Amino acid sequence: MPTISILGSGNGTNAQALIDAIESETLPATIGCIISDVKDAPILQRAQRHHLPAYHVDCAPSPHALRDTAEATVLDRLAQHQTDYVILAGFMRIIKANLLATYPHRIINIHPSLLPAFPGLDAGRQAFEARVSQTGCTVHYVDAGIDTGKIILQQPVTIDPTDTLETLMQKIHAAEHQAYPAALRKIFPQS
Ligand code: GAR
Numbered sequence: 001m002p003t004i005s006i007l008g009s010g011n012g013t014n015a016q017a018l019i020d021a022i023e024s025e026t027l028p029a030t031i032g033c034i035i036s037d038v039k040d041a042p043i044l045q046r047a048q049r050h051h052l053p054a055y056h057v058d059c060a061p062s063p064h065a066l067r068d069t070a071e072a073t074v075l076d077r078l079a080q081h082q083t084d085y086v087i088l089a090g091f092m093r094i095i096k097a098n099l100l101a102t103y104p105h106r107i108i109n110i111h112p113s114l115l116p117a118f119p120g121l122d123a124g125r126q127a128f129e130a131r132v133s134q135t136g137c138t139v140h141y142v143d144a145g146i147d148t149g150k151i152i153l154q155q156p157v158t159i160d161p162t163d164t165l166e167t168l169m170q171k172i173h174a175a176e177h178q179a180y181p182a183a184l185r186k187i188f189p190q191s
Contacts, residue, residue: 001028001029001030002028002029002030002084002085002188002189002190003030003031003081003083003084003085004018004030004031004032004083004084004085004086004087004184005031005032005034005035005078005081005083005085005086005087006018006031006033006034006035006043006076006087006088006089007034007036007037007074007086007087007088007089007091007172008035008036008041008043008088008089008090008091009036009037009038009041009043009062009090009091009092009093010035010038010041010042010043010090010092011041011042011043011090012034012041012042012043012044012045012046012047012089012090013173013176013177014090014108014110014176014177014180015043015046015047015087015089015090016033016046016059017177017178017180017181018087018089018179018180018181018184019029019031019046019050019052022182023050023111024050024064026046026181026185027181027184027185027188028185028188028190029073029085029091029184029188031052031059032053032079032081032082032083033047033052033053033055033078033080033081033083034047034052034053034054034055034090034122034171035054035055035056035057035067035074035077035078035152036044036054036055036056036057036059036069036136037056037058037059037091037092037093038056039056039058039072040144041056042088043090044056044104047069051112052079055077057070057073057074058070058118059085059093064092064093064094065093065094065096066093066094066095066096066099068099070187071098071099072098072191074099075098075099075102077104079101080134083147084106085103085106085107085108085184085188086099086106086107086108086110086133087180087184088101088107088109088110088142089110089180090110091109094146095107095142097144100142100143101146105141106185107141107142108140108141108142108144108152108183108184109139109141109147109149110137110138110170110176110179110180111123111137111138111139111140111147112124112137112172112173112176113126113127113136113137114134114135114136114137114138114156115140115147115148115154116147116148117132118130118135119146119148120146121148123135124165124168124169125165125170127159127168128159128165128168130165131142133158133159134156134157134158134159135156135157135159135168135172136154136155136156136157136172136175137154137155137172137175137176137179138151138153138154139151139152139153139154139179139180139183139184140152152183152186152187153179153182153183153186154179155175155176155178155179155182156175157171157172158171
């Protein structure tokens, strides 16, 4: 059974969906650790509630990058917990070369749009403001580009004329919570 470690910066609802899927034995995996670049992020509190190893990794002063010392700390933690797959769940920093080289085709991300449409930040808002009738979420492998890696699974979400940005984001999140475990089931070896 593969060991996954999860990196996130925020609320951690996708991490929660993965924890729930593992605990209910609908996703054949174990969790190594949960890492956040944000000290008080709810994702770390969720980890603690489930008695999972949780670490804050200080990335200051860089706003977007995982600077070298922080990357080295992340690599140490991942190795310490025998990580097979690195799962990005709302991790708002760019993954650098060392991490990519250490986990080739084993770093996975979820993005709140139907890639290649609306890459980058605030993808839900981008889709809402573009007035498209359909958006969704994408689970994909991470490569050196921004949201460009090979797609594993996509789940569409309809944008209704009555949707606000808030209701749309709720629908995207609900789709993500289904899509992430489903995508990992697709790629993990079946025992
Ligand atoms: C999710 O919607 C995820 O797709 C997005 O951040 C949110 C995290 O929510 N990720 C990105 O935009 C990455 N570019 P969560 O912390 O509740 O899982």
